[in-house]
Amino acid sequence: xxxxxxxxxxxxxxxxxxxxxxxxxxxxxxxxxxxxxxxxxxxxxxxxxxxxxxxxxxxxxxxxxxxxxxxxxxx
Numbered sequence: 001x002x003x004x005x006x007x008x009x010x011x012x013x014x015x016x017x018x019x020x021x022x023x024x025x026x027x028x029x030x031x032x033x034x035x036x037x038x039x040x041x042x043x044x045x046x047x048x049x050x051x052x053x054x055x056x057x058x059x060x061x062x063x064x065x066x067x068x069x070x071x072x073x074x075x
Contacts, residue, residue, distance in 0.1 A: 004074070007063035020057050024050045025067040 007021035026049045030040030045068075052069040053060065065072045 003065065004063045011062065020060060020062055022053050022057075022060060022063070023065045024053050025065070025072070026050055027067060 003021055003023040010016040010019045010021060026046030028037075028040050029043045029046040030036040030038075031043050034040065049066065049068050053066050065074055
């Protein structure tokens, strides 16, 4: 919800141009922080999920939720 509120505020309250607010879920990744937890996916895959939004931002709409290059529903 915070993503949708921020997107609305930046567009209406601040009249910001060319600002894209999106949320990205990297998924549960095995990292040093969680002692490379069993069942976690590689951190590189989580990073790819984030980079998809960064590198394709010109084709995206504001206030969307993404994981692994797919737009997810807010429901």
